[in-house]
Structure formats: structure tokens, C-alpha cells
Amino acid sequence: MSKKINVTVKRQDEQNSGSRWEKFSLDYESGMNVTTLLQRIAANPVTVDAGESTPVAYDACCLEEVCGACSMIINGRVRQACSALVDNLLQDRPDQITLEPMTKFPVVRDLLVDRSFMFNGLKKVRAWVPVDGYFDRGPGPKMSPHQQEDQYPLTECMTCGCCVEACPQINDRSSFIGPHAISQAILFNEHPVGQFEEGERMKAITGVGGIGDCGNAQNCVKVCPKNIPLTRSIAKAGKMATKFVFRNFFGT
Amino acid sequence: MAVETAQKQSFSERHHFLLRRLHSLSGIVPVGVFLIMHLTINASINVSPEMFEENVGKIHALGPLLVPVEIVGIFLPILFHALFGFQIWFSGQPNTTAYAYNGNIRYTLQRVTGGIAFIFILYHLWHMHWLGNPLGGGHFDPHPGQAAITTAQAMQMSVWRIPVNILYAIGVLAAVYHFANGIWTSLITWGITVGPSSQRVSGVACIMFGIALSIVGLSSIRAFATMDVSEPGSSTHVDRVDSSETIHTQAG
Numbered sequence: 284m285s286k287k288i289n290v291t292v293k294r295q296d297e298q299n300s301g302s303r304w305e306k307f308s309l310d311y312e313s314g315m316n317v318t319t320l321l322q323r324i325a326a327n328p329v330t331v332d333a334g335e336s337t338p339v340a341y342d343a344c345c346l347e348e349v350c351g352a353c354s355m356i357i358n359g360r361v362r363q364a365c366s367a368l369v370d371n372l373l374q375d376r377p378d379q380i381t382l383e384p385m386t387k388f389p390v391v392r393d394l395l396v397d398r399s400f401m402f403n404g405l406k407k408v409r410a411w412v413p414v415d416g417y418f419d420r421g422p423g424p425k426m427s428p429h430q431q432e433d434q435y436p437l438t439e440c441m442t443c444g445c446c447v448e449a450c451p452q453i454n455d456r457s458s459f460i461g462p463h464a465i466s467q468a469i470l471f472n473e474h475p476v477g478q479f480e481e482g483e484r485m486k487a488i489t490g491v492g493g494i495g496d497c498g499n500a501q502n503c504v505k506v507c508p509k510n511i512p513l514t515r516s517i518a519k520a521g522k523m524a525t526k527f528v529f530r531n532f533f534g535t
Numbered sequence: 536m537a538v539e540t541a542q543k544q545s546f547s548e549r550h551h552f553l554l555r556r557l558h559s560l561s562g563i564v565p566v567g568v569f570l571i572m573h574l575t576i577n578a579s580i581n582v583s584p585e586m587f588e589e590n591v592g593k594i595h596a597l598g599p600l601l602v603p604v605e606i607v608g609i610f611l612p613i614l615f616h617a618l619f620g621f622q623i624w625f626s627g628q629p630n631t632t633a634y635a636y637n638g639n640i641r642y643t644l645q646r647v648t649g650g651i652a653f654i655f656i657l658y659h660l661w662h663m664h665w666l667g668n669p670l671g672g673g674h675f676d677p678h679p680g681q682a683a684i685t686t687a688q689a690m691q692m693s694v695w696r697i698p699v700n701i702l703y704a705i706g707v708l709a710a711v712y713h714f715a716n717g718i719w720t721s722l723i724t725w726g727i728t729v730g731p732s733s734q735r736v737s738g739v740a741c742i743m744f745g746i747a748l749s750i751v752g753l754s755s756i757r758a759f760a761t762m763d764v765s766e767p768g769s770s771t772h773v774d775r776v777d778s779s780e781t782i783h784t785q786a787g
Contacts, residue, residue, distance in 0.1 A: 360633065452628075453628075491544070501638035505634070524726075
């Protein structure tokens with residue numbers, strides 16, 4: 284029980300204040316994840332060199348990698364705190380664990396960021412099935428099991444922000460809506476009811492920030508914790524966009 | 536609010552998708568096709584100087600049409616592709632340090648090689664094309680009996696011989712990489728290679744194509760750099776400048 288883990292956290296008090304690094308030394312236990320480390324810091328927020336500090340703010344909800352809230356940069360790579368196991372992290376780098384907030388989203392405090400960008404992207408492509416109303420519309424259209432299998436992986440998106448964080452095309456100089464939004468647009472374009480809004484979605488996909496802004500670096504698919512085939516969705520969006528623009532122009 | 540932003544959109548914003556697709560297309564046709572022609576015709580020097588001059592003669596048989604064809608078919612597309620490409624480059628934020636995936640390195644290299652190729656093309660135009668005449672360049676003389684020898688002389692100029700050849704090798708490799716990788720990404724952009732397996736196969740094909748075109752390009756550099764320029768009947772510098780000026784007036 285005497286083994287110690289060095290945890291370095293990038294901290295920031297407010298959205299516009301400067302950041303600082305704080306070092307914590309925690310007792311090692313087997314089977315810990317990064318959320319455990321943050322809980323241990325909260326229980327005893329004493330840094331190695333500066334003494335008394337405050338609990339580190341972070342977002343968390345499900346603690347089983349389905350909500351996407353606890354995304355942060357752990358040892359330089361974006362992932363969820365809940366599914367980042369300390370034993371694995373120590374295998375990669377035995378001396379230290381570094382925690383930073385994601386860089387593509389405004390920091391609220393410490394490791395807590397505002398992921399509104401993710402949801403704004405979904406709004407832009409109307410990533411939903413429009414079935415408003417109280418009356419019974421009867422059973423929906425049938426989907427083949429094959430199509431269900433194709434679509435299920437896309438439904439696993441938890442808007443965690445990893446793909447956006449790792450995408451070189453998302454920054455202050457670009458208006459790219461993000462791989463997650465493209466993928467969700469494809470999901471609903473291929474949905475038997477969702478496809479009624481395909482035209483609206485394709486307007487967004489072929490507009491500023493749409494598929495044209497993808498640079499094919501393909502980092503998104505590498506960092507996606509749910510292994511969503513994002514690059515397949517992106518290529519499909521390219522194909523749909525080609526057809527959409529031709530159809531619109533020739534009026535067929 | 537959507538209406539309001541639609542009214543404020545600039546030309547490039549309204550035609551965002553079309554411009555990006557035009558950028559993709561222009562890289563293949565005509566710029567890429569021209570690159571293949573240019574490198575293979577140059578490589579005919581490996582057969583014989585006569586063969587090379589015969590091929591050069593075929594191009595210059597266009598006579599007064601050559602300049603308009605050059606401007607519309609080569610210069611303007613390259614200029615559009617390059618300027619729009621620089622805009623794309625600066626709208627990205629490379630992050631290969633944090634995410635050193637092959638795809639990400641490929642993405643960054645695509646931008647860097649595009650920049651190198653463009654600067655090289657400017658140098659190459661000054662060095663060989665009659666446009667470089669007023670600035671002391673324009674060493675290539677397309678006339679029969681002159682084309683091969685003036686090219687070889689330009690590649691072997693005194694103290695600059697080694698740097699010039701290295702520069703040409705870098706320029707050719709950058710252009711070929713940019714083209715080969717550009718074919719690979721354009722297949723995704725236009726929705727032809729959608730799934731990962733097709734992208735893998737097209738990746739192998741593009742690598743082989745790139746290696747082949749690199750060998751073709753480098754072989755002509757080697758041939759011109761090692762060609763005997765002291766052949767009987769070879770032109771002097773004065774002759775060369777005179778004859779290239781004749782071409783200039785013919786073309787104009």
C-alpha cells in the first residue's frame with residue numbers, strides 16, 4: 284500500500300482566468316480509474332508542493348462510458364476518466380498521470396468544459412426524427428436486420444467530444460461542425476422516418492462547416508471510445524452530398 | 536436568425552461546397568493529369584534526347600494556342616488549387632504530436648508537400664519557362680536540337696548544380712506525394728471509397744502509383760543532371776537566350 288501515484292492536474296478557476304498545474308501524490312490501489320483519483324483528491328485536496336488546495340472540478344455522470352460527460356485529456360490523449368484505468372495508464376507511463384481539460388471547448392472550471400459545441404452541431408444537421416404530435420401514428424416502417432446492424436454502431440455516439448478534440452479541422456479558424464454531427468446526420472438520413480428531413484440535413488452538410496471542411500486526417504475514428512465508424516459516415520456524407528448537389532442543380 | 540445569416544453570407548460561403556469540390560477536382564483534372572504528362576514526357580530523355588525533343592515538339596506544335604492552353608489548362612488551375620489550398624491549410628490545426636496516427640501524419644504531410652510543391656513550381660517556372668527570361672531565368676529552349684541540351688545545361692549550372700538537383704528531387708517528390716495522397720482522399724471526398732477496406736486497397740494502389748511516378752520523375756532529373764552538355768553543336772548561352780526570345784514573340 285505504500286506505492287504512490289503522481290497525478291498532475293491542469294487547473295483553471297474560471298472560464299477566462301489563467302491555468303496552473305497542481306501535483307498530487309495519491310496512494311495506489313489496484314483497479315482504480317481516473318475518476319477514483321479525482322475522488323481521492325477531493326477527499327484530501329493537498330498538493331505536493333503548495334499544500335492545501337481545492338477539489339478538482341470535473342464532469343461525470345454514468346461512470347460506465349455511456350454518457351460521455353467525463354471526457355478529458357489523460358496523458359496527452361483524449362478519453363473518458365471513468366474508463367481510463369490507472370493500471371493501464373501506469374503501464375504506459377509509470378511515473379506520472381497528467382489530466383487536462385479538452386482544448387476545443389471552453390473551460391468552465393478545472394477539467395469541466397462546456398460541450399455545447401457538440402449539441403449545436405447536432406442541431407445544425409437536425410439529428411433527430413421529427414415525430415411531434417399526440418396522436419397515434421401506428422407502427423413505424425420496418426427496417427431490415429442488415430440495416431439495423433449498420434445503424435446500431437452510429438446510435439452509440441454519446442457526444443463525448445473526443446472526435447472533435449482530436450480533429451485538426453476544428454479550431455478557431457474553421458467552422459467545421461464535427462465528425463459526430465456528420466455521422467448523426469447519416470444515421471437519421473438512413474432512418475426510414477428520419478429520411479424525410481434528408482434535404483434539410485444535406486443543406487447543412489453541403490454548407491459552411493459541412494462535409495467540405497473534413498480534412499481526412501481520420502483521427503476521429505481512432506479516438507472514438509465507442510469505435511463508431513465515423514470515417515465511413517464521412518465518406519457516405521460525401522457521396523450523399525455529391526448526389527444532393529447534382530439532383531438540386533439538374534432538378535431530377 | 537438562420538435567414539439573417541443567409542443574407543450575410545459571402546460568395547465563398549454561399550459556394551463553400553462547390554469551391555471545395557472544385558478544389559478536389561482541379562487537383563486531379565487538370566493539374567494531376569498535367570503532372571503525369573509532364574513527368575513522363577521528361578522521362579523520355581531516358582530513351583534518347585531525340586525522343587524527348589520529339590515529345591516536346593508535339594506540345595509546341597500547338598503554336599499560338601500553346602499560351603492560352605497553358606494559362607487556362609495549367610496556370611490558372613494550379614493557382615486556384617494552391618491559393619484555396621493555402622486557405623484550407625490555415626483553417627487546420629495540425630496535432631501530430633498528440634495524435635501521431637498514420638492518417639494524421641498523412642494529413643499534415645499533404646499540406647506541407649502542397650506548400651513545397653507550390654514554391655518549387657514558382658522556382659521551376661523561373662528556372663525553365665520563358666516567363667523567367669526577364670529575371671535571368673527561362674533556360675529551357677523548346678526548339679529541336681536545343682530542348683534536351685538547354686535543359687541539361689540548366690540542371691548542371693556551375694556552383695548551383697548540386698542544390699538545384701536536390702531542389703528538383705524535393706519538388707518532384709513533394710508534388711507526387713501530394714498528388715498520390717490527393718487521389719486517395721478525393722476517392723473518399725467523392726464517396727467512391729466509403730468503407731475502411733476499400734480505403735485500404737485504394738491506399739495501397741495510391742502508394743504504388745506514387746512510387747512509380749516518383750521513379751519516373753527522379754529518372755529524368757538524373758538523366759539531365761548526368762547528360763554530356765559539351766556535345767558538338769551544342770548551343771552557347773547567347774544562342775539560347777536569343778532563341779527563347781523568338782519563342783516568346785511567336786507565342787505573344
